[in-house]
Amino acid sequence: HRRIALLAGPAAGWTAPLQLAGYRGQLARLGIAFNPRLVRIGPSRPDHAAASLTALLALAEPPGAVIAGDPAMALGAIGAMAEAKLRYPRDLSLLCLEDADWMAPLGLGAASWSPDRIAATAVGLLFERIARPTAPIRRATIAAALDPRRSCARPVAAGRG
Numbered sequence: 146h147r148r149i150a151l152l153a154g155p156a157a158g159w160t161a162p163l164q165l166a167g168y169r170g171q172l173a174r175l176g177i178a179f180n181p182r183l184v185r186i187g188p189s190r191p192d193h194a195a196a197s198l199t200a201l202l203a204l205a206e207p208p209g210a211v212i213a214g215d216p217a218m219a220l221g222a223i224g225a226m227a228e229a230k231l232r233y234p235r236d237l238s239l240l241c242l243e244d245a246d247w248m249a250p251l252g253l254g255a256a257s258w259s260p261d262r263i264a265a266t267a268v269g270l271l272f273e274r275i276a277r278p279t280a281p282i283r284r285a286t287i288a289a290a291l292d293p294r295r296s297c298a299r300p301v302a303a304g305r306g
Contacts, residue, residue, distance in 0.1 A: 146238060146299075147177055150201050150208035152218045154189040161186045164214050164242060183208055194221025195228070202229055210238035210297070216245040219253060234298030244292070252295030258287050 149172070153164040165186065169179050182204065185197035194213060198221070201208055213219035219241040226237060233239045233253075241248060244255035266285045273283065 146208075146210040148180070148183060148206060148208045149177070149210045149212065150183040150198070151185070151212050151214070152194050152197055152222060153184065153186045153214040154193070154218065156186045156188070158189075160214065168212065189215050189217050191217050191221030191224060194218035195225040196221075198222045198225035199229070202231075208237070210240070213239065213241045215243045216241060216248070219245075219248070219255075223251075223253070233296040238297045240291075240293065240297055249294065254291070254293040254296040256289040256291050258289050262287055 149168075151164065151168045153161040153168075155161060165184065168184070172179050183201065185194075185201065187193045187197065194217065198211060201211070202225070211222055213222050219239065222239055226233065226239070231237050239253060241253060241255040244257035248255050266287060270283060270285060273280070
C-alpha cells in the first residue's frame with residue numbers, strides 16, 4: 146500500500162496528535178510521502194468516521210488501506226465500506242489502533258496492549274509519584290502487538306493502493 150488513510154481522534158484529545166505522529170513516522174520510515182488529504186481528525190464517533198471514509202473514497206486517488214484510531218471509528222469505517230459495497234481486504238485493507246472483543250469474529254485487524262503490562266506500569270508510576278510527589282511527571286509507553294487477522298492484505302483492486 147502506498148495510499149494509507151488515517152482516521153484519528155478525538156481532535157481535542159491527546160490521542161490524535163500521537164496517532165498522527167506515529168502515522169507520519171511510519172510513512173517516512175517506509176519511504177511513503179505524507180499526504181494530508183488522506184488524514185481525517187475529528188470526533189471519535191462512527192458517524193464521523195463513516196463520513197470521513199466516504200469522502201476519502203471519493204478522491205481521485207482513494208486510499209488502499211485505512212487505519213482507524215479506535216473501535217468507534219473502525220465501526221464507522223465498516224459502515225461506509227458496506228454502503229460503498231466494499232469488502233476488506235479485497236477492496237480496502239482496514240486496521241484499528243485499538244482492539245475490541247467484536248473485532249476478532251469479524252476478522253478486523255487491530256493493535257492490542259497487554260492489560261498486565263499496563264497495570265504494572267501504572268502502579269509503578271503511581272508508587273514513584275507517591276515517593277517523590279514533586280518530581281516531574283513521567284510518561285510511559287507500552288509496546289503494542291499487531292494482529293492483522295483477515296482485514297489486511299496487499300492491494301488487489303484496480304485504482305487502490
